[in-house]
Amino acid sequence: MQIFPFCPNPHCVWHLKAPAHPWARPKGFYTTKAFGRIRRYQCPACHTTFSSQTFSLAYYVKRPLPLADILARLSSGESLRAMSRNLSVSLSLLSNRIERLARQALALHATCLAGRIGYDDICIDGFVSFDTSQYFPSEIPIALTAHSQFILDFSHASRKRSGSMTPSQKAKAGMLYRRTCLERGALSRSFRETLLQALTLQPPTLHHPFVLITDEKPDYQRILYALPAFRHQTETHRIVHWTVNSKLPRTLSNPLFASNYIDRELRKDLAHHHRQTVCFNRNVAQGMLRLSLYLCAHNYCKPFRIGVRKVQQPQSHAEAAGVPASMVSYFVENLTDGIRAFFSRSKLSVMMQRTWEKRWPTPGKTTPEYVPKYARA
Ligand SMILES: [Zn+2]
Numbered sequence: 001m002q003i004f005p006f007c008p009n010p011h012c013v014w015h016l017k018a019p020a021h022p023w024a025r026p027k028g029f030y031t032t033k034a035f036g037r038i039r040r041y042q043c044p045a046c047h048t049t050f051s052s053q054t055f056s057l058a059y060y061v062k063r064p065l066p067l068a069d070i071l072a073r074l075s076s077g078e079s080l081r082a083m084s085r086n087l088s089v090s091l092s093l094l095s096n097r098i099e100r101l102a103r104q105a106l107a108l109h110a111t112c113l114a115g116r117i118g119y120d121d122i123c124i125d126g127f128v129s130f131d132t133s134q135y136f137p138s139e140i141p142i143a144l145t146a147h148s149q150f151i152l153d154f155s156h157a158s159r160k161r162s163g164s165m166t167p168s169q170k171a172k173a174g175m176l177y178r179r180t181c182l183e184r185g186a187l188s189r190s191f192r193e194t195l196l197q198a199l200t201l202q203p204p205t206l207h208h209p210f211v212l213i214t215d216e217k218p219d220y221q222r223i224l225y226a227l228p229a230f231r232h233q234t235e236t237h238r239i240v241h242w243t244v245n246s247k248l249p250r251t252l253s254n255p256l257f258a259s260n261y262i263d264r265e266l267r268k269d270l271a272h273h274h275r276q277t278v279c280f281n282r283n284v285a286q287g288m289l290r291l292s293l294y295l296c297a298h299n300y301c302k303p304f305r306i307g308v309r310k311v312q313q314p315q316s317h318a319e320a321a322g323v324p325a326s327m328v329s330y331f332v333e334n335l336t337d338g339i340r341a342f343f344s345r346s347k348l349s350v351m352m353q354r355t356w357e358k359r360w361p362t363p364g365k366t367t368p369e370y371v372p373k374y375a376r377a
Contacts, residue, residue, distance in 0.1 A: 004041070008054045010344040010377050012046035024050075034062055055339050057100055059374055065089065065097050067336040074098065075294055079271035079279040095286060100340075102289035103375060105296035106352050107341030108331045112300070113152070113201060114347060118322020120145035121211040121242075122152070122198045124191065124220075125259035127266055129273045131281040135161050135176050136363040138284070140291070141191045142262055143198040146213055148304070148314075149258045150321030151295045153197040155351050156288055157186035158363050180364050192223050197349050199229055199239075209238035213255050215246040262298075270294055285358035285369045292355050300331040342377055 003022050007014040014023070024041035027049055031037050035053065042049045053059055057067065065087065073083050084091045123146050126139040142154040160182065161173055183189070195212070204210040214220040221241065224230050230239050242255060250260040271279040272287060281287030304320045314320035318328050343356060354360060357376070358369035 004050075004052075004055065005339065006345070007043040007046060007048065008050045008342070008377065009043065009046050009048040010342070012043060012048065014043065014045050015342075016345065032062075034058075034064055057104060057336070057338070057340050059340055060372070063089075063093065065093070067097060067101055070094070070097055071101060071293065071297060071336065074290065075269055075297055077269055077271050077274070081279075082271075098293060099286070099289050099375075101336065102293040102296075103343075103356055104335055104338070104341050105293050106348060106356055107346040108334055109292075109296045109299065110347045110349070110352060112318060112323050112327045112331055115327045116201075116318075116321060116323045118145075118148075119202060119205075119208045120147050120150075120321060121213055121255075122146065122202065123213045123256055123258040124194055124198065125215060125256060125263070126157075126187070126191070127263050127273075129281070131158060131284050131287065132363055133176075133280075135173055136180075136182075137161055138281075139187055139190065141194040142259070142295075143194045144258050144262060145321045146211075146255065146258050148317055148320035148322075149261055150317045150323075151262070151299050152201055153194055153349050153351055154291070154295065155190035155194045156284065156360050157190035158182055158284070158361070159187060176364075182363060183361070188219060188223055191220060192227075193351060195224065195227070197351065199227075200349075204233070204237045204239055206236045209240050211240045211242060213242045213244060213259075215256065216243045262295075265298065266291075266294070282362075283365070283369075284360040284362045285355075288355045288360050289358070292352070296331075297335075300328050300335075343375065344377060 004018065004024050006016065006018045009015060023044065025044055027040050027042040029037050029039055030051070038051045038053055040049055040051050058064055070083065073086070080091060080094060084094050087094070122143055124141055124143045126141045128137060128139055130137045136158055139157045139159060140154055143152040144150060145152070160177060165173060199210060202210060212224065221243070224241055233239050244254065244256045248254050251257065254260065266273050267275065270290070271277065272281050272290070299318045300316050302316065304314045304317050315325070316328050318331070319325055348356060358371050
């Protein structure tokens with residue numbers, strides 16, 4: 001008999017922890033075109049029926065696709081439409097698989113974050129791109145470790161276009177901003193929540209003060225100085241703010257190297273963040289899911305350094321940041337072929353939850369995003 005790790009019903013007593021012995025009762029079969037004859041089971045505690053497909057990344061899928069191939073294409077600058085042409089699949093089907101992969105990556109990243117042992121300085125900087133049109137620039141503050149370039153968390157803020165504009169551009173901007181409701185203080189909110197999450201993941205201790213490295217933007221200082229954790233810091237819980245002039249050469253010796261590095265990687269590797277592109281984000285929620293998939297793959301699947309001596313070199317950014325090698329292998333093995341991550345069982349941060357549930361608003365869009373029922377369980 002097949003042993004299932006937990007009951008898929010989020011309201012069941014066996015959802016978080018199920019008995020170690022085989023507990024699922026066989027209850028008939030059903031047939032699918034994609035996977036053939038599949039056995040159905042029933043939970044004795046809540047009487048919910050399910051099958052091995054319920055725990056699979058291919059749950060409800062009518063056409064299996066190579067998920068590892070999709071991830072490789074997404075992370076190497078291939079646009080969504082190019083991917084859909086090359087794989088001969090529709091755009092919506094492709095988006096569905098990317099969403100599944102992104103949710104899986106977020107849940108696994110949250111698990112690995114909890115098991116991280118290392119300590120490092122934290123760089124936070126806003127990556128600037130745009131959604132729907134150049135009139136709606138976005139700023140994505142990313143918190144990452146300074147010496148290992150390991151992404152901890154990230155947020156998103158939409159803002160108005162700044163800089164010089166022609167009279168016709170000004171007229172168009174005025175018309176767009178009159179009918180679009182943008183969040184007030186979004187930039188401060190996004191930086192604050194990223195900083196708070198970094199502080200939660202790596203609180204200051206006696207031997208390791210929390211060192212935050214940012215550029216000289218006055219807003220960053222204002223937000224940090226207003227935090228209770230900063231105002232009431234003690235000898236044993238020190239928070240240090242290190243500001244770096246953004247005109248300094250973007251070399252390895254620059255304290256903000258990690259932020260500059262990830263900016264460059266995102267610009268190079270993701271089609272919707274290229275400069276002067278027509279592949280920009282049409283939908284913020286889906287763009288954030290793609291971004292989280294890319295950043296998680298960067299943490300766990302990409303080599304830490306190439307072109308330097310490989311002796312005693314950590315294999316991935318996660319390992320360099322203090323995530324045990326066994327957890328990195330766990331991430332890699334389960335990303336495209338493992339037990340499907342459940343929202344109710346994942347320890348996600350506020351921003352990760354928003355990404356998972358597609359709650360990032362798109363400028364000009366008022367209807368909520370569609371999230372399948374299985375993704376909410
Ligand atoms: Zn149950």
